[in-house]
Amino acid sequence: MTNDGPGAEQAGHISRGEDRWPLVAVAGLLAFVAMLDMNIVNVALADIADGLQVSTATAQWAVLGYQLPVVALLLPVGRWLDGVALRSAVLASACGFGLCSALAAAAPWMAWLIAARLMQGAFGAVLFVLMPVLAIRSVRPELRGRAMSVPATLGPLGAVIGPAVGGILLDHLGWRSVFLVKIPFCVLALVVVWRAMPRDGGLRAPDRRSVADALLVATGAAIALLALTLAPDSPAWLLLALAAVPPLWWWLRGPGGRPVAGALRTAGLFRAHGAVLTLAAGFAAMHYVVALHLQRDNGVSATMTGLTVLAFPLGMGVAGPLGGRLADRYRARPVAVTGAALTAVGLLLLLPLGDGWAPLDVAWRLALAGVGLGLNGGPTQALVMGAAPPDRIATVGATVQLARSLGFPLGPALATAAWGLTGPHAGVRAALALAAIAACLSVPLLALPGRRPASVPEKATGTASAAHD
Numbered sequence: 001m002t003n004d005g006p007g008a009e010q011a012g013h014i015s016r017g018e019d020r021w022p023l024v025a026v027a028g029l030l031a032f033v034a035m036l037d038m039n040i041v042n043v044a045l046a047d048i049a050d051g052l053q054v055s056t057a058t059a060q061w062a063v064l065g066y067q068l069p070v071v072a073l074l075l076p077v078g079r080w081l082d083g084v085a086l087r088s089a090v091l092a093s094a095c096g097f098g099l100c101s102a103l104a105a106a107a108p109w110m111a112w113l114i115a116a117r118l119m120q121g122a123f124g125a126v127l128f129v130l131m132p133v134l135a136i137r138s139v140r141p142e143l144r145g146r147a148m149s150v151p152a153t154l155g156p157l158g159a160v161i162g163p164a165v166g167g168i169l170l171d172h173l174g175w176r177s178v179f180l181v182k183i184p185f186c187v188l189a190l191v192v193v194w195r196a197m198p199r200d201g202g203l204r205a206p207d208r209r210s211v212a213d214a215l216l217v218a219t220g221a222a223i224a225l226l227a228l229t230l231a232p233d234s235p236a237w238l239l240l241a242l243a244a245v246p247p248l249w250w251w252l253r254g255p256g257g258r259p260v261a262g263a264l265r266t267a268g269l270f271r272a273h274g275a276v277l278t279l280a281a282g283f284a285a286m287h288y289v290v291a292l293h294l295q296r297d298n299g300v301s302a303t304m305t306g307l308t309v310l311a312f313p314l315g316m317g318v319a320g321p322l323g324g325r326l327a328d329r330y331r332a333r334p335v336a337v338t339g340a341a342l343t344a345v346g347l348l349l350l351l352p353l354g355d356g357w358a359p360l361d362v363a364w365r366l367a368l369a370g371v372g373l374g375l376n377g378g379p380t381q382a383l384v385m386g387a388a389p390p391d392r393i394a395t396v397g398a399t400v401q402l403a404r405s406l407g408f409p410l411g412p413a414l415a416t417a418a419w420g421l422t423g424p425h426a427g428v429r430a431a432l433a434l435a436a437i438a439a440c441l442s443v444p445l446l447a448l449p450g451r452r453p454a455s456v457p458e459k460a461t462g463t464a465s466a467a468h469d
Contacts, residue, residue: 022196023138024147026189027131030094031155033185034127037066037120038408039162040169040178047175054110062104064229065114069121070128071405072222075260076214077125078398081133082391085200090134090193093126098186105179128405131155132397136385144386145327145335149378153320156377159408160287160313164306213251220248224406231413235420238413260395269396272384273403275445279340280407282438283373285415286347287312289431290366294357304359311363315370320377327379332386336379337447342372344439350432369439380446411435 041048041063049059081089100120107113131151139147169177227240251257264270287309294305319339327335346369353361381400388396418434419427 019140019143020138020196021147022192024135024150026090026192027135027138027147028150028154029185029189030127031131031151032158033097033182033189034070034124034131034158035155036158036162036165037124037182038070039159040166040181041066043163043166044170044175044178047170048113051175052107052110052113058110061110061114062117064226065117066121066124067229068222068225069118069218070124071225071402072218073122073125073214074128074221074398074402074405075217075395078129078395079213079260081126081129081394081398086130086133086137087193087197087200089126090130090197091190093123093130094186094189094193096120096123097127098183098190101179101182101186105176128401129394129398132381132385132400133394136382136393141386143328145332145379145382146321146324147378148381148385149320149324149327152377152381153316153323153374156283156373157313157317160309160316164310213257216247216251217257220244220246220251221402221406223247225409228406228409228413231409231416235413235417238417259392260399264396264399269384269387269399271445271448272380273399275336275340275442276380276384276400277403277407277410278438278445279343279373279376279442280404281411281414282343282347282435282442283369284408284411285431285435285438286350286366286369286411288412289415289419289428289435290350290362293428294359294362308359308363309366311367312370312373315367316374316377317370319371319374323375324378324382326375327382332379332383333446336376336383337443339372339374339376339379340439340442340446342375343369344372344436344443346370346372347432347436347439351429351436383446411438414438 045056045059045062048054048062049056052059097120100116100123103116104113104120107116132148135147135151136144165181166178169181221244223244224241227237227244230237230240252261264273291305291309294308323335323339346365346367349365349368350362384400385393385397414434415431418430422430
């Protein structure tokens with residue numbers, strides 16, 4: 001480690017010859033829980049509105065209250081975590097996340113619930129940044145692909161199955177259970193980290209300059225996410241994203257943003273981040289369009305639609321561990337590119353389908369796309385994190401999570417706009433074409449390595465050479 005900040009020597013130090021796979025499992029578990037929370041509450045909004053006697057629009061803040069701080073705080077959290085003790089950060093964030101889940105479940109009125117969700121989103125931002133950092137620091141460099149495939153696979157799986165899990169809980173236990181279900185996962189993570197991770201010191205509060213930077217980037221990121229989230233209801237909301245430019249530009253040109261841009265420029269990672277964003281947007285757009293078209297236009301039952309869409313996470317779950325092993329054996333970049341190409345092919349194969357979609361015809365195409373995303377996730381994460389400067393690992397992890405987090409709402413927003421502009425008949429094909437184009441863009445972005453400045457030593461990051469082959 002070359003970080004000069006407090007806790008730099010101890011932050012997450014794992015002996016080179018000692019692999020701690022329980023900590024990798026914790027990273028995957030927390031990835032699953034954090035992404036599950038992104039979607040599981042959506043299905044309970046009507047029941048929350050009835051239970052707390054508010055409008056459905058107000059109940060929507062049970063979702064936005066979590067998503068906004070997650071996206072808004074990712075970059076400030078990444079900068080902060082580069083100088084603090086990793087074990088203490090994991091324990092504090094998992095404990096806070098679980099406690100806020102309990103507070104949300106106990107909410108007697110809507111203001112209480114929104115406050116609990118805002119706090120939970122802040123802890124969630126820390127978890128999102130910690131997951132890849134914890135995984136990469138828990139194993140030897142030659143096993144990073146395998147380790148990174150765990151959170152990279154379990155996270156999206158949590159996002160995909162969130163609505164199904166939420167529906168089951170809602171039918172049998174009521175809306176408060178969608179918050180309580182995450183607490184056992186947090187407790188398990190706390191027990192494993194407490195027992196398996198070496199003590200490494202405490203946390204430190206951010207300084208005033210960091211707080212000012214956080215306010216700037218949080219404002220810009222929150223405005224961008226709000227615009228993308230509201231755009232499926234009315235594409236005109238996309239214009240709101242323009243208001244995000246001034247605070248983000250001011251931050252990027254200041255002392256808070258320059259180190260972040262410098263870390264990405266030094267490691268040559270801008271293209272890889274673009275690939276993460278476009279692939280996430282393509283996946284999210286596909287998921288949104290397929291589920292809507294099957295039920296609304298083809299009259300397929302909700303159960304059959306759920307089973308059809310389930311082909312994607314099944315393919316992803318099968319291929320995820322394989323992608324990590326292949327990356328460790330053959331290098332991360334070719335495996336990541338192959339996975340992105342398979343995802344693009346799966347989405348392109350949806351375009352020739354006519355108006356009447358047979359669930360089986362859709363399912364095998366989604367399974368192929370899922371296999372591709374499973375192969376891509378771990379290697380891409382290993383590619384990016386392995387090339388990060390040693391004292392900026394958490395910062396780079398935060399930028400990857402931000403790219404992915406913005407890609408998820410960007411996909412449905414653009415798909416809705418394409419659907420609306422081309423009319424009801426051609427809209428489905430236009431929206432799917434947009435999803436496929438986004439996935440196709442990720443292939444050259446990953447295939448072309450970023451330029452490395454001559455001043456960066458080849459061995460500076462262990463497996464960094466894999467990021468530039």
